[in-house]
Amino acid sequence: MLESDHALYSEHQNSLWFETASALEPGAVLDSDFDVDAVVIGAGFTGLRAALRLAEAGTRVVVIDAFDVGWGASGRSGGQVNPMLPFNTPDQIRKLVGPGFFESLTQVSLNSADELFELIKTYKIDCQPRQNGWLRVDHCDKARRVSRSNAEIWNRLGADMQAVEGDEVRRLSGSAIYRSGIVVPKGGSVQPLSLARGLARAARDAGAEIYSRSPVSALHRNGAKWLVETVRAKVTTDWVILATNGYSDELFSGLAKSILPLVPIQIATAPLKPEQIAEILPHGHTISDTRRIIMYARRERDDRMVFGGHGHLDKNNQAAGFDWLVHDVTRIFPQLEGVDWRYRWGGKIALTEDRLPHFHEPKPGLIAGLGYNGRGVAMSHVMGKWLAERALGAQPESLPFPTTSIKAMSFRGIQMMGESSAIRWMRLLDKLESK
Ligand SMILES: Cc1cc2nc3c(=O)[nH]c(=O)nc-3n(C[C@H](O)[C@H](O)[C@H](O)COP(=O)(O)OP(=O)(O)OC[C@H]3O[C@@H](n4cnc5c(N)ncnc54)[C@H](O)[C@@H]3O)c2cc1C
Numbered sequence: 001m002l003e004s005d006h007a008l009y010s011e012h013q014n015s016l017w018f019e020t021a022s023a024l025e026p027g028a029v030l031d032s033d034f035d036v037d038a039v040v041i042g043a044g045f046t047g048l049r050a051a052l053r054l055a056e057a058g059t060r061v062v063v064i065d066a067f068d069v070g071w072g073a074s075g076r077s078g079g080q081v082n083p084m085l086p087f088n089t090p091d092q093i094r095k096l097v098g099p100g101f102f103e104s105l106t107q108v109s110l111n112s113a114d115e116l117f118e119l120i121k122t123y124k125i126d127c128q129p130r131q132n133g134w135l136r137v138d139h140c141d142k143a144r145r146v147s148r149s150n151a152e153i154w155n156r157l158g159a160d161m162q163a164v165e166g167d168e169v170r171r172l173s174g175s176a177i178y179r180s181g182i183v184v185p186k187g188g189s190v191q192p193l194s195l196a197r198g199l200a201r202a203a204r205d206a207g208a209e210i211y212s213r214s215p216v217s218a219l220h221r222n223g224a225k226w227l228v229e230t231v232r233a234k235v236t237t238d239w240v241i242l243a244t245n246g247y248s249d250e251l252f253s254g255l256a257k258s259i260l261p262l263v264p265i266q267i268a269t270a271p272l273k274p275e276q277i278a279e280i281l282p283h284g285h286t287i288s289d290t291r292r293i294i295m296y297a298r299r300e301r302d303d304r305m306v307f308g309g310h311g312h313l314d315k316n317n318q319a320a321g322f323d324w325l326v327h328d329v330t331r332i333f334p335q336l337e338g339v340d341w342r343y344r345w346g347g348k349i350a351l352t353e354d355r356l357p358h359f360h361e362p363k364p365g366l367i368a369g370l371g372y373n374g375r376g377v378a379m380s381h382v383m384g385k386w387l388a389e390r391a392l393g394a395q396p397e398s399l400p401f402p403t404t405s406i407k408a409m410s411f412r413g414i415q416m417m418g419e420s421s422a423i424r425w426m427r428l429l430d431k432l433e434s435k
Contacts, residue, residue, distance in 0.1 A: 134187025
């Protein structure tokens with residue numbers, strides 16, 4: 001947990017999700033020493049899903065978060081449940097992980113939305129789940145060609161993606177600027193902070209203990225066990241599960257450097273007038289576009305709009321880029337000119353060099369799962385479940401993810417320094433291609 005993360009904390013308070021989430025009794029501060037079977041560090045989707053599975057298997061498990069349940073990306077996200085790995089084409093994924101893991105990784109990814117909606121049903125989690133489909137719109141002809149050829153391959157693997165063109169894509173999106181896209185029927189959305197809190201409730205009911213405001217400051221090997229230290233307590237455990245994603249620090253050497261933390265941002269309106277919103281996403285699809293500096297959005301039941309895009313940290317370590325997002329959104333949906341953008345917030349995600357989620361087991365009894373590259377709402381649950389299975393004894397080769405070593409990302413420092421210039425450059429490329 002970095003000092004700068006405290007600055008981002010205040011922005012959580014300006015989030016629509018924070019204002020409207022179902023309540024959860026906060027976790028206590030960890031202040032006594034004890035012995036458990038597993039410690040999960042991080043109370044986001046990854047950590048909570050792992051804890052739920054472990055607790056249900058009869059394991060004594062504690063979850064420890066530096067702040068609170070859903071405080072990280074999980075409770076701040078766009079809440080879009082997208083069953084598709086980002087960035088790589090199917091051929092690239094096959095090359096990166098080999099044919100065996102290609103099969104298992106793509107299957108768990110394509111099933112990830114169905115699995116999450118099923119989980120929500122099973123545990124009766126009150127988080128506004130909707131599975132109305134995800135509309136992925138193309139920003140240029142080249143993007144259209146790539147999306148079409150990838151969709152054909154994903155469809156052979158069971159994705160059921162449908163191409164849409166012309167008036168149909170304009171009708172489904174409510175924007176006149178898109179000419180083509182793909183509908184992914186299994187996609188949908190959730191209120192993400194309510195989901196995190198509901199998952200925490202389910203994990204507690206199954207016997208997991210959840211501690212808040214307890215940053216883990218050190219991990220030591222203690223014979224065959226691990227010692228997990230916070231300022232006030234020491235917990236001895238057989239397994240440590242690191243579920244810290246974009247908030248990873250130097251707690252375990254090298255983990256933070258294996259990812260590039262990026263800062264997506266979100267804006268949301270007050271409820272809008274029927275004439276402002278009538279045409280936008282009339283069938284309740286979620287939407288995202290294919291640009292490098294992506295726009296993604298959803299329409300809420302109470303006729304609010306929620307938009308997301310790329311941001312960056314300003315010199316005070318606050319999320320920035322909101323004005324550009326408002327400008328971009330009103331260019332795409334001119335109906336929204338002058339509306340009240342009441343909510344603005346951001347958070348940190350983890351980008352990996354190969355753009356795939358990473359499963360690591362750097363030491364016996366210590367495992368980590370992270371790096372969803374901005375598509376973690378569904379995928380983090382898959383990872384969390386498999387982290388738990390590994391701690392319960394599943395062999396690494398039976399997991400859908402290859403177990404990889406922790407490697408520093410190339411040119412990470414330069415990429416972090418140059419983030420806002422890189423964003424400007426990518427916006428320009430997007431604009432030139434969209435003409
Ligand atoms: C603004 C935004 C929009 C997004 N939109 C989408 C979307 O629409 N769809 C999608 O699929 N994905 C989206 N994502 C990505 C998605 O939210 C993440 O991939 C996912 O939530 C990661 O979950 P996680 O549990 O691994 O990590 P997080 O939810 O980030 O949780 C990590 C936790 O670790 C804790 N922690 C860190 N260090 C320590 C320590 N030393 N001790 C104790 N605790 C520690 C943190 O406090 C934090 O709570 C978005 C992310 C953001 C920020």
